[in-house]
Amino acid sequence: MVDNVFRIKTNKPGKTVTIMGGVHGNEVCGVSVVGEFSKKLKINRGIVNLIIGNPKAVVANTRHVEMNLNRAFLGLSCLTKAQRATYESKRAKEIMPYLKESDALLDIHSSGTPGSVPFIICEEHSYEVVKYLPFKIVTSGWDNLEPGATDGFVNKNGGQGICVECGHHDDPKAIETARKTAMVFLWLLGIKGKPKNFSTVRQTFVKMWHIHITKNNFELSRNFKDFEKIKKGTLIGADGSKKIKAPKDCYILFARNRQSAGEEAFLLGELVNNRQTKTLKVVT
Ligand SMILES: [Zn+2]
Structure with a gap:
């Protein structure tokens, strides 16, 4: 088993999904949810991979160690020699098989901008999933503008890549938003039952x-x-x-x-x- 990858499996047929946190090491809400779920998540069917994206950066409480992990999910020919030698490039290679097998990915992030607005990053084929998630803004168009992200890699491999920006790093609501989102995501993919107190919000869709x-x-x-x-x-x-x-x-x-x-x-x-x-x- 790969370092900091936790796999929860049932013997009932269902979808394979991945929840990631800590792709950027200083974004604690995703790390917290992945940590919590790895200890106590119970599921009804399918497979859930729980992944801490960049464990070295998480320990150092920094965005990355040598390069942005969220630009490293590319073929080696798209990376420079220097990028290929980084810890993050090697870590991306370790994680890729889990993303390739996933029907859907939820990658949880937060932002360093004070007062930042929570929003979703996905492409249009995921609109029907994200409309149930607790975010007022849904953005698309990123796969073309910023290649090498986890969600783009899942999209390229036939899955639904969804990334959520849950607000500022220090916003106590960010963890709650991340946890709630993960529970709704697992329900929508048929892995778990419907969460209590589920409700939808009105959303604005913005194409970058x-x-x-x-x-x-x-x-x-x-x-x-x-x-x-x-x-x-x-x-x-x-x-x-x-x-x-x-x-x-x-x-x-x-x-x-x-x-x-x-x-x-x-x-x-x-x-x-x-x-x-x-x-x-x-x-x-
Ligand atoms: Zn991030």
């Missing part, structure tokens, strides 16, 4: 269509809140001496100053219209 990767560095013109609505022409900041403006009315996310080239400075998204979701048939 642009990421700014720095050419030099990035200095924001001001602070932007996550999912702040900005108008066409809004000055977002400067990459070196080049001013960067919003090309159309949109939502901005993860806007931050960056010191060097090749870093992610911000993302832009827009509302999804004509969203189609089918009614989910829940296996009980």
Whole structure:
């Protein structure tokens, strides 16, 4: 068995799912839920893999040790020689077989931005699952913009990759949100019964269509809140001496100053219209 992977198996046929926490080592809500479930989760059918993504970073309470694990789920030919030599690249290889066999993944994250808004990352084929999860914002489009993430890897292998951002690292509600989400996820995939006090929330769907990767560095013109609505022409900041403006009315996310080239400075998204979701048939 691979380090920090816990497998709960029944002899009843059902789906295979994975719940991950600690893909970024300083995001404690997922680590806490995976730890708790690994000790006491009881399931009715199927298989659940519980995985601490980056155990070394969790111990050091840091985002990562050598590279972002959530950009390492790629074929080796897509990584540089230096990236291939990292702890995270090796850890991604250990975890890949569990993600490949999974019908669905729930990867639990939190954010370092104070006051950050909880939201979901998935692609459209998972809309019918995520509409039952306790998040007001659902985003898509990430597989194209940020390849190498756990959820993108599951999507590529025919499963449903769902990542949840549960709010700020220190927000005590983040653990509660993560636990509740995991219980609903297990129910929706037919692994466990319906959770008590289940309810749905009204959701807004946003498709991310642009990421700014720095050419030099990035200095924001001001602070932007996550999912702040900005108008066409809004000055977002400067990459070196080049001013960067919003090309159309949109939502901005993860806007931050960056010191060097090749870093992610911000993302832009827009509302999804004509969203189609089918009614989910829940296996009980
Ligand atoms: Zn994270």
